[in-house]
Amino acid sequence: MTQNVTELDYLKMSAWQKFCYKFVSFFKAIPLLFLNFFKVRIPAAAKRVGLWFKNFGLTIYSAAKYGDWKTRFSFVLFGFSQLARKQWLRGLLFLAFETMFILYMALFGWQYLGMMGTLGTVESQWVENPWTGLEELVPGDNSLLILLYGLLTIIFMLAFVYAWYHSIRSAYNTQQIEEARQRLATAKDDVKSFVDDQYHKTLLAVPLAGLTIFTILPIIFMIFVAFTNYDKAHTPPGSLFTWVGFQNFIKVFGGGMAGGTFGRTFGRVLLWTVVWAFFATFSNYILGIIVALMINKKGIRFKKLWRTVLVMTIAVPQFVSLLLMGQMLGDHGIINNMLKSWGLVKDYIPFLSDGLLAKVTIIVVNIWVGIPFTMLISTGILMNIPEDLYESARIDGAGPVKAFFKITLPYMLHVTAPYLITQFIGNLNNFNVIFLLTYGGGPSLPLLGYDVTATDTDLLITWLYKLIFRNNDYGVASVISIMMFLMTAVVSLVVYNRSSAVKNEEDFM
Amino acid sequence: MTKKFRSKKAAERGANAAIYIILVIISVIWLFPFFFLVIQSLRGEEGASTMYFWPQQWTFDNYIGLFTDTDKFNFPRWYGITLVISVVVTLIQTTIVLITSYALSRLRFKMRKPLMNLMLVLGMFPGFMSMTAVYFILKLVGLTQNMGLVGLILVYVASSCMGYYICKGFFDTIPKSLDEAARIDGANRQTVFFKIILPLAKPIIIYTILTAFMAPWGEYMFASLIVNGDPDNFNIAVGLWEMLNRETINEYFTRFCAASVVVSIPITILFFCLQRYYVQGVTGGSVKG
Numbered sequence: 001m002t003q004n005v006t007e008l009d010y011l012k013m014s015a016w017q018k019f020c021y022k023f024v025s026f027f028k029a030i031p032l033l034f035l036n037f038f039k040v041r042i043p044a045a046a047k048r049v050g051l052w053f054k055n056f057g058l059t060i061y062s063a064a065k066y067g068d069w070k071t072r073f074s075f076v077l078f079g080f081s082q083l084a085r086k087q088w089l090r091g092l093l094f095l096a097f098e099t100m101f102i103l104y105m106a107l108f109g110w111q112y113l114g115m116m117g118t119l120g121t122v123e124s125q126w127v128e129n130p131w132t133g134l135e136e137l138v139p140g141d142n143s144l145l146i147l148l149y150g151l152l153t154i155i156f157m158l159a160f161v162y163a164w165y166h167s168i169r170s171a172y173n174t175q176q177i178e179e180a181r182q183r184l185a186t187a188k189d190d191v192k193s194f195v196d197d198q199y200h201k202t203l204l205a206v207p208l209a210g211l212t213i214f215t216i217l218p219i220i221f222m223i224f225v226a227f228t229n230y231d232k233a234h235t236p237p238g239s240l241f242t243w244v245g246f247q248n249f250i251k252v253f254g255g256g257m258a259g260g261t262f263g264r265t266f267g268r269v270l271l272w273t274v275v276w277a278f279f280a281t282f283s284n285y286i287l288g289i290i291v292a293l294m295i296n297k298k299g300i301r302f303k304k305l306w307r308t309v310l311v312m313t314i315a316v317p318q319f320v321s322l323l324l325m326g327q328m329l330g331d332h333g334i335i336n337n338m339l340k341s342w343g344l345v346k347d348y349i350p351f352l353s354d355g356l357l358a359k360v361t362i363i364v365v366n367i368w369v370g371i372p373f374t375m376l377i378s379t380g381i382l383m384n385i386p387e388d389l390y391e392s393a394r395i396d397g398a399g400p401v402k403a404f405f406k407i408t409l410p411y412m413l414h415v416t417a418p419y420l421i422t423q424f425i426g427n428l429n430n431f432n433v434i435f436l437l438t439y440g441g442g443p444s445l446p447l448l449g450y451d452v453t454a455t456d457t458d459l460l461i462t463w464l465y466k467l468i469f470r471n472n473d474y475g476v477a478s479v480i481s482i483m484m485f486l487m488t489a490v491v492s493l494v495v496y497n498r499s500s501a502v503k504n505e506e507d508f509m
Numbered sequence: 510m511t512k513k514f515r516s517k518k519a520a521e522r523g524a525n526a527a528i529y530i531i532l533v534i535i536s537v538i539w540l541f542p543f544f545f546l547v548i549q550s551l552r553g554e555e556g557a558s559t560m561y562f563w564p565q566q567w568t569f570d571n572y573i574g575l576f577t578d579t580d581k582f583n584f585p586r587w588y589g590i591t592l593v594i595s596v597v598v599t600l601i602q603t604t605i606v607l608i609t610s611y612a613l614s615r616l617r618f619k620m621r622k623p624l625m626n627l628m629l630v631l632g633m634f635p636g637f638m639s640m641t642a643v644y645f646i647l648k649l650v651g652l653t654q655n656m657g658l659v660g661l662i663l664v665y666v667a668s669s670c671m672g673y674y675i676c677k678g679f680f681d682t683i684p685k686s687l688d689e690a691a692r693i694d695g696a697n698r699q700t701v702f703f704k705i706i707l708p709l710a711k712p713i714i715i716y717t718i719l720t721a722f723m724a725p726w727g728e729y730m731f732a733s734l735i736v737n738g739d740p741d742n743f744n745i746a747v748g749l750w751e752m753l754n755r756e757t758i759n760e761y762f763t764r765f766c767a768a769s770v771v772v773s774i775p776i777t778i779l780f781f782c783l784q785r786y787y788v789q790g791v792t793g794g795s796v797k798g
Contacts, residue, residue, distance in 0.1 A: 148645050196697035200616040203608040204624075207670035210605075213646060214667035215631050218639030291535065294528045299521070308781070309536045312543060315780035319727035319746045320769040323753060324542055327557065327762070334545065337560045368539065373791070380792050400524075425633070431730070439753065465730075474641070481634070488633040493626065 019413050029494050056165055063172040074171035078163070081171030085178055089187035094167045101160050109153035116150040119143040119228065120240045144236040147228075148221055155217060226478035235472050248475045265454050266480070272359070273459045277427040280366045285420060287367060288374020289382075289412055293404070295375070296382055307379075310372040318369065322436035325365055326352065329437075352438055355456035362457055366433050377419065378412060385411050425488050429461050460484055543773075550766035557762040571767035582761070583740065584768055587748040590658060594744060595725045597662050602669040602721040603714065609670040611702050614680035615688065628671045640734050647735065657736040661744070664731050665724075675790055679713040680706060716790030719783050723776060745772055 013021060063071055067081075074081040079094030115121075120141025129136045177184055185193075194202045226248055228234075234241035252266060295306045313321060328334050329351040336348040351361045385408065393403045413420070438457055454463045460480060467477040552559070553566025575584045613625060643664055647653050652660030687709075688701050696704065707714070729746040736742040743751070749772075751757070752765040780787065 144641075145645060148642055149649070152646075192697075195699035199698040199702075200612045200618045200621075203612040203616075204670075207605050207609050210667035211628070211631070211670055214643055214664060215634075215639065215671075217646070218642035219631065219634050221642040222639055294532060297525070297528060299525050300528055300532075306532050306536065309539055311781075311784065312539060312777070314787075315777040316543065316773045317723070317727040317746075317776060319729065319749070320546075320773055321542060323749065324546055324766075324769065327753070328542065328545065330558070332558050334558055334562070337558060338562060341560050376788050377792050380788075429633075432727075436729075468641075485634050489630045492629060492633055 016410065019410060022417070026494065030490060033490070033494055059165065059169050059172065063168050067172055068175055071168075071171045071175045074168055078167040079171075081174055085174050085184060087174060087184060087187070087190075089190050090170060094163065094170075097160075097163050098167075101156060101163075104156060105153070108149070109156065112146050112149040113153050115141065115146045119242050120146050123240055124237055139237060141240060142236045143228075143230070143234075143241045147224060148217075151217060151221055151224070155212070222474075222478050223482060225474050226482055228475055230472075230474040231476070232472045241475075244475075248479045252476060252479050269454050269458055269460055269463050272457070273428060273461075276359070276363070276430075276459060277424050279363050280370070280427045280430065280433075281420065281424045283363060283367050284370035284374050285423070286409075288371045289378045289408065290404075291371055292375040292378040292382055293408065296379060307375070310375055313369055313372050314376075318432055319436065322365075322369075322432060323439070325368075326437045326439055329361060329365075352457075358438070358457050362434060362437060365437055366430075369433060377416065381412060381415050382408070421491070425492055428459070428488060429484075430459065431461050431465070434459055434462050435465065546766050546769055546773075549763055550770050552763045552766075555760060555763070557758045571764045572771070574764055575767055575771065581757075582748060582752060582764070583743075584748065584771075586741065587743050587745050588772070590742065591726060591745040594658065594662055594665070595722050598665045598725055599718055599721040601662075601666040602672075603717045605666060605669045606672055606676050606717050606721075607707070607710070607714065608702075609673040610676035610680050611706060613673055614677045615685075615701070615706070616698065628673070631668075632671050640731065643731075644734055653735055654739050654742065657739065657742040660735050661732060664735065665728070669721075676710075676713050676717060679710060679790075683709050712786050712789050715783055715786040719780070719787055720790075723780070726772060726776060 010018065010021070064075070067074075070081040070084045077095070078098040079091035081091075082088075082094065083091030120143045122140035124140035125138055126135045127138050128134070174184060227243055227245060228241045229244045229247070230241040233239070251262070253263065291310070294300065295303055330336070331348050331350060331353055333351075335351070336345075339345045340348065350357055352358045389407050390403055393407060398406065434457055438455070454466070458466070461484070464477050464480055464484075467473045467480075548562070548564065550571050551567050551569070552564035553568040553570065554564065575582075579585060613621060644653065647660040647663070652663065683706060687705050691701050691705055725744065727746055728744065729750060732744045733747045733750070736744075736747065740748075740751075745768075749765060749768055752761045752768070758765075
């Protein structure tokens with residue numbers, strides 16, 4: 001509870017009020033989170049980093065001052081002290097890392113690092129070959145590769161400094177242990193500790209390496225791209241791109257792009273994204289519960305059959321069903337054709353080609369996709385609602401509709417609130433339903449003098465896809481995706497850290 | 510009294526009848542696309558769409574054509590590629606998810622909380638924004654186009670540790686006293702993982718396998734980028750997408766339907782066999798949030 005509402009007040013509220021209260025306090029928590037972030041988290045993190053550097057300095061200093069020649073030689077040659085003291089495994093590992101790093105830098109890394117400041121200066125150009133008389137492309141610098149491999153090199157360098165520190169610390173440790181005449185950890189001990197005390201390192205090494213190379217590095221790369229002029233006119237390898245500071249941000253939010261229509265289009269797409277996420281989430285949720293209630297009702301038979309029918313949509317790859325639905329609902333698709341041949345309509349219905357109707361169609365199709373999930377989830381929970389609640393409601397004269405809104409829905413909301421919010425975030429980034437259903441097309445929004453327009457049904461994410469793959473507008477797209485990222489990351493961090501699963505993580509243990 | 514009782518019973522029956530009607534309507538709506546898919550795959554006439562529902566000629570040619578006429582659309586090859594990707598991805602991804610979940614659920618180390626937050630936040634970044642960077646990283650080591658299969662597998666499994674969430678939630682529910690008892694008896698952490706946690710985690714392992722296996726069949730974005738228009742290395746999704754091109758849709762729509770049926774049947778059967786575990790995984794993951 002926050003300060004403004006006492007425990008007692010809260011308990012007095014009706015279930016709906018409680019839900020609304022939670023909803024409001026959730027959004028209230030966002031600025032608080034920011035405040036907390038800047039006031040508590042950042043200083044705390046800074047303190048930790050400071051402490052680390054202090055340790056770093058101290059270790060290096062004392063190793064240099066009090067270390068014997070073996071330890072000191074380890075400053076240059078990783079693992080020397082360990083090898084000299086017969087800790088073969090550790091010594092060899094450190095040595096291998098250093099060798100690899102030097103090879104990498106010498107053969108590959110240094111050339112890209114030097115060009116990070118300019119992202120390349122030599123443009124590739126067509127030059128007439130004096131021998132053959134033919135025009136030949138002389139490749140120049142490739143800004144993209146410079147940026148990417150430069151970042152990769154920086155990551156390796158940081159890893160190198162870290163390894164250097166650990167190598168020295170371990171070397172000095174070894175020396176101290178030897179001086180104290182205690183037993184040194186042998187290779188066998190090291191191996192043992194990697195399946196026990198340090199088992200997390202063994203387990204997480206490979207997953208985290210993959211994460212760093214294929215997720216973290218690309219994300220850092222794209223964040224940097226937001227500050228460059230990487231677009232259609234500056235696409236490597238043909239031409240160079242370079243740093244432009246905050247120009248892309250000004251373009252998107254200052255409204256100067258595409259005759260001022262870009263900012264407006266961005267606003268419309270953003271609005272539809274939020275509206276879509278809201279409707280897609282709640283329509284699925286409420287209708288899914290209703291369907292689950294109907295199937296679970298006493299006296300209804302063939303429960304398993306109904307469930308199986310609905311679950312078909314999960315089992316069949318979404319790719320197939322959505323492309324097919326897109327075809328069926330097209331202007332000359334089977335549904336329009338059938339309606340026409342039955343004489344129900346004269347002209348075809350623009351299910352996916354009229355701006356507003358397309359939005360409705362997409363939400364409806366999304367219901368078709370989403371109800372089975374909600375049904376599966378809610379079935380178990382619904383069975384946990386005590387039957388006497390409904391019984392007493394009936395005695396007090398409440399009909400089924402009232403019982404649904406007063407008992408079922410509040411109960412469900414209480415239990416599945418985290419699911420609801422993750423669904424909401426998932427829908428903000430729901431690429432599949434929109435893109436596959438409209439086959440990447442649809443009615444367009446006006447965008448002056450701009451090659452790739454957003455369509456009425458585009459979410460930010462599908463628009464981004466088009467900006468990148470049809471127009472190569474990497475700089476602007478990066479700005480938009482950073483915004484999206486901030487939006488969703490903040491919401492999900494709040495949700496995640498407030499959810500009971502995290503707070504009560506140790507409950508079962 | 511009896512009259513009231515009877516009327517209540519009648520009302521109940523009426524309500525049930527209404528529900529039956531609604532359920533039947535829902536079932537029809539839900540099944541119609543799949544029914545339509547099968548019907549269209551047996552249609553003899555060409556064209557993306559017809560003015561009538563039932564085909565005038567019934568034929569198996571579309572299915573036969575899929576496997577014999579492979580010049581333009583090499584369906585058997587795409588199918589094989591996707592199958593290989595799926596199997597390999599399933600093996601690696603399941604392993605990664607299990608070990609990450611165990612480490613995050615059972616082991617206590619300094620970076621645990623920050624790591625969990627980091628993975629959560631990373632998952633929020635629109636995946637394809639990083640695709641160009643991923644593409645060039647793969648190109649650096651020569652894993653695009655011809656070697657696209659390997660590259661694609663690498664991309665799919667590389668970030669799979671971010672999917673630890675549901676599995677960790679399951680591990681959290683296994684009582685820690687079991688671990689402690691084993692530790693007292695001298696088991697190390699690895700033994701605890703293999704001998705105690707894994708045998709108890711069967712439902713979640715099957716859930717992970719199932720979702721990992723199903724995902725590559727519908728993956729379009731990365732697949733289309735990494736194979737870069739090389740038809741020999743398309744996966745199913747990219748191949749089927751190509752069939753619906755404006756130039757080819759009229760000729761190939763029925764074959765697209767046939768291909769979809771061939772793709773869907775094994776996955777659907779697998780899904781229904783393991784449905785129980787899927788439901789457990791989904792419900793467990795969502796309720797605890």
